[in-house]
Amino acid sequence: MYRTALDVRNSWIWSRILTNGLNICYKRAAFSNAAQCAQSQTREERTWTHVKRSIDRCDASVPKTLQKKTEEMEKRKEHELKIHENGKTSKSPKLCGTNYPVSISFIVVNEFCERFSYYGMKAVLTLYFINYLHWDPNLSTAVYHAFSSLCYFTPVLGALIADSWLGKFKTIIYLSVVYVIGHIVKSVGAIPSVGDSTIHIVLSMVGLILIAFGTGGIKPCVAAFGGDQFDEEHTNERRKFFSIFYMSINGGSVLSTLITPILRGDVQCFGGDCYALAFGVPAILMVIALVVFISGSGMYKKSPPEGNILLDVCKCMGLAIKNRWKSSKYDPKKKHWLDWAEDKYPRRLIHEIKMVLRVLVLYIPLPMFWALFDQQGSRWTLQATRMNMAFGSTFVLKPDQMQMLNALLILVFVPIFDMVVYPLIGLCRINLTPLKKMAVGMIFAALAFGSATLVEVNVTKTVVEPAPQGQCLLQVYNLAVSDVKLNISGSNLFSQPIKSYEDPPAYQHIQLGGHNKTINMAVTQNEILYQCVQTFTQQKAYTLVLHSNGSGIVCQLATDNIHKSEKMEAYLRFINTRSEAVNITVGAVDFYVPADYGISPHNSVERKEYTNDKCTSGSQNFLITLGLLDFGASYTVILKGDPGEIILQKMEDVKANNVHIAWQIPQYVLITAGEVMFSITGLEFSYSQAPANMKSVLQAGWLLTVAFGNVIVLIVAEGAGLDQWMEFLLFAGLLVAVCIIFSIMAYFYTYVDPDELDKLFPDKTVNDDDEDNLKKNQKYHMDQTDNSMYLNPIEKRTKM
Numbered sequence: 001m002y003r004t005a006l007d008v009r010n011s012w013i014w015s016r017i018l019t020n021g022l023n024i025c026y027k028r029a030a031f032s033n034a035a036q037c038a039q040s041q042t043r044e045e046r047t048w049t050h051v052k053r054s055i056d057r058c059d060a061s062v063p064k065t066l067q068k069k070t071e072e073m074e075k076r077k078e079h080e081l082k083i084h085e086n087g088k089t090s091k092s093p094k095l096c097g098t099n100y101p102v103s104i105s106f107i108v109v110n111e112f113c114e115r116f117s118y119y120g121m122k123a124v125l126t127l128y129f130i131n132y133l134h135w136d137p138n139l140s141t142a143v144y145h146a147f148s149s150l151c152y153f154t155p156v157l158g159a160l161i162a163d164s165w166l167g168k169f170k171t172i173i174y175l176s177v178v179y180v181i182g183h184i185v186k187s188v189g190a191i192p193s194v195g196d197s198t199i200h201i202v203l204s205m206v207g208l209i210l211i212a213f214g215t216g217g218i219k220p221c222v223a224a225f226g227g228d229q230f231d232e233e234h235t236n237e238r239r240k241f242f243s244i245f246y247m248s249i250n251g252g253s254v255l256s257t258l259i260t261p262i263l264r265g266d267v268q269c270f271g272g273d274c275y276a277l278a279f280g281v282p283a284i285l286m287v288i289a290l291v292v293f294i295s296g297s298g299m300y301k302k303s304p305p306e307g308n309i310l311l312d313v314c315k316c317m318g319l320a321i322k323n324r325w326k327s328s329k330y331d332p333k334k335k336h337w338l339d340w341a342e343d344k345y346p347r348r349l350i351h352e353i354k355m356v357l358r359v360l361v362l363y364i365p366l367p368m369f370w371a372l373f374d375q376q377g378s379r380w381t382l383q384a385t386r387m388n389m390a391f392g393s394t395f396v397l398k399p400d401q402m403q404m405l406n407a408l409l410i411l412v413f414v415p416i417f418d419m420v421v422y423p424l425i426g427l428c429r430i431n432l433t434p435l436k437k438m439a440v441g442m443i444f445a446a447l448a449f450g451s452a453t454l455v456e457v458n459v460t461k462t463v464v465e466p467a468p469q470g471q472c473l474l475q476v477y478n479l480a481v482s483d484v485k486l487n488i489s490g491s492n493l494f495s496q497p498i499k500s501y502e503d504p505p506a507y508q509h510i511q512l513g514g515h516n517k518t519i520n521m522a523v524t525q526n527e528i529l530y531q532c533v534q535t536f537t538q539q540k541a542y543t544l545v546l547h548s549n550g551s552g553i554v555c556q557l558a559t560d561n562i563h564k565s566e567k568m569e570a571y572l573r574f575i576n577t578r579s580e581a582v583n584i585t586v587g588a589v590d591f592y593v594p595a596d597y598g599i600s601p602h603n604s605v606e607r608k609e610y611t612n613d614k615c616t617s618g619s620q621n622f623l624i625t626l627g628l629l630d631f632g633a634s635y636t637v638i639l640k641g642d643p644g645e646i647i648l649q650k651m652e653d654v655k656a657n658n659v660h661i662a663w664q665i666p667q668y669v670l671i672t673a674g675e676v677m678f679s680i681t682g683l684e685f686s687y688s689q690a691p692a693n694m695k696s697v698l699q700a701g702w703l704l705t706v707a708f709g710n711v712i713v714l715i716v717a718e719g720a721g722l723d724q725w726m727e728f729l730l731f732a733g734l735l736v737a738v739c740i741i742f743s744i745m746a747y748f749y750t751y752v753d754p755d756e757l758d759k760l761f762p763d764k765t766v767n768d769d770d771e772d773n774l775k776k777n778q779k780y781h782m783d784q785t786d787n788s789m790y791l792n793p794i795e796k797r798t799k800m
Contacts, residue, residue: 093299098237099230099231099234099237100237100241101229101230101299101301102296102299103229103296103299103300103301104226104229104230104241105296106292106293106295106296106299107222107225107226107229107245107293107296108226108241108244108245108248109248109289109292110222110289110290110292110293111222111223111245111248111249111252111289112248112249112251112252112289113252113285113286113288113289113292114176114179114215114218114222114252114285114286114289115248115249115251115252115253115256116252116253116255116256116282116285117179117183117256117282117283117285117286117289118211118215118256118282119252119253119256119257120256120257120259120260120278120281120282120285121183121186121211121260121278121279121282122148122377123256123257123260123261123377123400123401123403124260124261124264124275124278124279124400125144125147125377126140126141126144126377126378126381126382126400127264127381127385127399127400127566127567128190128204128275128278128279129143129144130382130566131272131273131566131567132190132200132273132275133197133200133201133204134197137382138717138718139718140378140382141375141378141379141382141713141714141717142713142714142717142718144377144378145374145378145710145711145713145714145717146710146711146714147208147211147212148374148377148710149707149708149709149710149711149714150209150212150213150216150707151211151212151215151216151707152216152703152704152706152707152710153216153703153704153707154212154213154215154216154217154219155216155217155219155220155700155703156310156700156703156704157213157216157217158171158175158216158217158218158219158220158221159220159221159308159310159700160308160310160311161175161217162220162221162305163305163306163307163308164305164307164308164311165305166305167302167303167304167305168221168224168225168228168302168303169225169297169300169302171217171218171221172218172221172222172225172293173290173293173294175213175214175217175218176214176218176286176289176290176293177290178210178213178214178217179210179211179213179214179215179218179286179290180214180283180286180287180290181210182206182207182208182209182210182211182212182213182214183207183211183279183282183283183286184207184283185203185206185207185210186203186204186207186208186211186279186283187207187276187279187280187283188203188207188276189201189202189203189204189207190204190275190276190278190279191270191276192270192271192272193270220699223242223245225300226241226242226245227241227242228301228303229300229301250407250410250411253404253407254404254407254408256282257400257401257403257404257407258401258404259281260278260281260282260400261278261398261399261400261401262398262401263277263278263281264277264278264398264400265398265567265568273567309693309694309697310697310700312345312349313353313356313694313697316338316341316345316349316350316353317338317341317353319340319341319344319345320337320338320339320340320341320350321337321340323340323341323343324337324340327340336354338350338353338354338357347761348757348760348761351757351760351761352691352693352694352757353694355689355690355691355694355752355754356690356691356694356697356698358689358749359685359686359689359690359698359701360697360698360701361745362435362742362745362746362749363701363702363705365738365739365741365742365745366682366705366709366742367705367706367708367709367711367712368442368709368712368734368735368738369441369442369445369674369678369709369735369738370705370706370708370709370710371709371710371712371713371716371731371734371735372445372446372448372449372671372731372732372735373445373671373674373675373709374706374709374710374713375713375731376403376406376668376671377403378713378717379452379724379727379728380402380403380452380664380667381399381400381402381403382399382566382724383452383455383456383459383664383724384399384400384402384661384664385399385564385566385567385568385632386459386462386463386564386632386657386659387399387455387459387631387657387659387660387661387663387664388630388631388656388657388658388659388660388661389568389631389657389661390607390631393609396607397661398568399568399661402661402664402668405665405668405672406668406671406672406675409668409669409672410672410675410676413672413673413676414676414680417673417676417677433751434681434682434684434685434688435685435742435743435746435749436746437677437678437681438677438678438681438682438685438742438746439739439742439743439746440674440677441673441674441675441676441677441678441679441681442674442678442735442736442738442739442742443674443736443739444670444671444673444674444677444678445670445671445674445675445678445735446732446733446735446736446739447670447674447732448666448667448668448669448670448671448674449667449728449729449731449732449735450728450729450732451666451667451670452664452667452728453725453728453729453732455659455663455664455667456724456725456728457725458659458663459657459659460723460724460725461655462564462632462654462655462656462657462658462659463564463654464507464541464562464654466539466541466562467509467538467539467540467541468539469538469539470511470512470513470514470538471509471510471511471512471538471539472509472510472512472536472537472538472539472540472541472542473507473508473509473510473540473541473542473560473562474493474507474508474510474536474541474542474543474544475504475506475507475508475541475542475543475544475560475653476494476498476504476543476544476546477501477504477543477544477545477546477575477636477638477651478498478499478500478501478502478546479500479501479545479546479547479575479577479597479638480500480525480546480547480548480553481500481548482500482525482526483497483498483499483500483525484497484498484523484524484525484546484553485497485498485523485524485525486498486521486522486523486524486544486546487521487522487523487524488510488519488521489519489520489521489522490511491510491511493508493510494508498546501638501649503651503652504651504653507541507562510536512536512537512538514538515537515538516535516536516537516538517535517536518533518534518535518536519533519534519535519536520532520533521533521534521544521555523546523553523555525548525552525553528552530552530553532544532546532553532555534555534557536557540559541559541560541561541562542557542558542559542560543557543558543560543636543653544556544557545557545558545575545597545599547577547597554597556597556599558599560602560634560653561602561634562634562653562654564632564634564654564657565604565632567604568607568631568632569604569605569606569607569631570604570605570606570607570629570630570631570632570633570634570635570656571602571603571604571605571633571634571635571654572586572589572591572602572603572604572605572626572629572634572635572637573591573599573600573601573602573603573635573636573637574591574593574599574600574636574637574638574639575593575597575598575599575600575636575637575638575639576593576594576595576596576597576598576599576600576639577596577597577638577639577640578595578596578617578639578640578641578643578646579595579596579643580595580617580618580643581593581594581595581598581617581618582595582615582616582617582639582646583615583616583617584613584614584615584616584624585613585614585615586605586610586613586626587605587606587608587610587613588606589603589604589605591603593639602634605629606629607629607630607631608628608629609627609628610625610626610627610628610629611625611626611627612624612625613625613626615646617643617646618643620643620644622645622646624646624648625648626648626650627650630656630657631656631657632654632655632656632657633652633654633655633656633657634652634653634654635650635651635652635653636650636651636653637649637650637651638650638651682702683702686698686699686702688754689751689752689754690754691754691757716730716731
């Protein structure tokens with residue numbers, strides 16, 4: 001859920017860094033009186049005047065990046081001075097005498113509504129593809145993960161727009177408008193009367209693309225914008241704000257995954273599940289989110305675009321590659337390929353990029369974890385549609401509601417791990433380093449898919465697998481008054497006598513040897529032989545109905561529906577052995593069954609206990625009791641009896657879902673435990689190992705691991721062609737293999753302290769009386785460090 005674990009302790013830190021990468025050195029000035037303000041302004045203006053004068057006097061030996069940075073900070077200074085009016089800093093109004101700005105209330109409500117809209121829409125998305133657009137499960141899974149992947153590619157674009165062009169406030173506004181339009185287009189596409197299936201698909205895809213750009217674009221901006229509203233001295237209030245902010249995220253996700261499936265399944269519109277309403281309510285919530293955010297416009301602190309470190313990193317790496325490619329064998333050798341950019345970029349920046357690259361290399365195996373984690377909304381939801389969702393006789397869970405368990409467990413597991421699990425491990429004197437935690441998190445995720453595999457194996461026992469090419473499926477109903485024997489030429493099937501009105505144990509495979517085949521069958525009753533000739537088509541399922549008339553045995557072939565309902569319904573049909581036609585109403589579904597062994601079509605009916613259903617035969621009315629028509633089953637009810645009565649006999653062609661949904665709980669527990677150990681720890685590790693102004697680069701890399709993880713699922717779903725249990729087992733095995741590779745990489749990783757960079761590259765005061773002093777300082781910086789990418793003074797070797 002929303003990478004819920006990503007936001008437990010680092011939501012603001014990461015978002016703030018991503019949208020302010022170049023501005024770690026920026027200080028917010030807050031002065032108590034005009035004298036302090038004037039004195040500080042004079043001192044800082046004099047310092048920057050010295051820097052500017054020195055740079056103007058320096059020749060090409062001073063890097064252009066330093067000059068550009070100085071000009072940016074000078075502009076920042078001008079912006080700071082505009083904040084001060086009459087010697088006082090303008091501040092936002094506070095909530096009820098506290099240090100909490102009123103503006104954060106608008107941001108928290110906005111985040112709650114936005115998360116509700118996103119997860120409410122996404123909760124029903126897979127079933128929408130299957131039941132409304134009529135896509136197969138593999139295509140539905142592929143498109144679901146393509147959308148999820150796009151949602152995690154676009155945050156990088158949103159951060160660049162906010163930092164380099166519009167600023168956070170305008171970026172949130174404009175992309176929220178795109179977000180709303182996407183929801184509206186998606187909702188319109190779910191209205192059956194709007195165009196044909198092609199129009200529905202086009203509108204759905206356009207809507208999803210707009211939603212992906214909207215939600216991804218504002219993802220790195222909202223939390224950072226909320227943190228901007230606090231004064232620098234109110235750190236405790238800011239920390240508590242992000243706890244509230246995180247609760248709003250989880251509150252929105254939990255409620256949406258609970259409510260929107262109800263809107264989909266329990267509200268009927270346009271003759272079926274109301275997907276238009278299930279998508280429309282999240283659209284309304286997003287409109288509310290936008291209106292609420294705009295309402296607080298006059299109270300927000302708004303920072304101008306400030307540039308993004310990602311661009312500098314990409315340019316530096318590009319220049320290094322370019323210079324390395326153009327170099328000749330006569331050029332001096334470099335210890336690291338990034339050193340080829342040192343003619344233009346500062347040594348410290350190059351050193352910081354080296355540190356970041358060491359962490360990014362560890363990111364390479366990480367997408368496999370997300371490939372497993374994000375299948376909760378696709379493969380695990382489809383698995384739930386083939387399970388028994390009833391809790392008692394009154395409460396029935398919907399398959400797309402099961403996803404809320406992850407968000408609920410996150411709220412429980414985070415404090416348990418922090419206050420119980422990790423301290424107990426520490427008492428056992430086990431050195432559980434961050435990388436070890438991440439490896440254990442991968443193992444938990446692999447175990448979750450092992451559990452899903454066991455559940456899937458048992459679920460498939462109730463599924464009738466379609467016949468392969470060149471074969472068909474056949475079962476036999478003997479509606480004659482005595483036992484019969486069936487002999488199919490060229491096979492030994494049905495070797496035992498078929499009892500009268502016996503429920504067939506299973507379908508049998510008939511070899512056709514081609515697309516279709518006409519088969520002669522011999523039926524024996526009371527030592528009398530009857531011939532039956534029928535034509536079968538490959539990959540279909542049939543029921544052969546045998547009954548007697550005045551002249552002997554008659555055979556009748558009916559096509560069966562062996563597929564389980566993705567809507568958690570039961571399939572039902574009737575065979576009428578009586579001499580009068582019958583009309584039956586089961587729930588809201590009407591059946592017409594012709595007389596003399598007439599067979600009604602299969603219709604889906606709601607899963608429930610049916611008693612006293614209306615049945616009309618001729619001029620007589622009857623009330624019939626069908627009993628429980630259970631999840632995923634397919635029933636044939638045979639109507640028999642004299643003209644004054646109706647006797648029912650129920651056959652179960654496809655077994656009901658007999659594996660309870662509670663068996664999915666272990667896999668959710670394991671995947672959530674893995675998320676806590678992998679995701680939260682991974683963010684903390686990345687944050688601790690990155691230089692201050694490079695944390696945005698690592699956040700971008702982290703988000704891309706989520707995106708590429710969804711790409712992996714997309715490829716496997718469309719290309720592997722495996723049975724579902726085998727696919728689950730494949731993912732579990734791949735993650736174990738990746739975990740081993742990650743552990744080996746982590747074994748050789750050396751933990752560093754980025755704060756030591758300040759010692760290796762100390763800042764020196766500029767003396768305007770000596771125009772060469774800046775050059776000397778720059779040379780001093782470069783002489784204080786070598787080209788090694790390790791911080792040798794503080795390195796410590798660990799086993800992971």
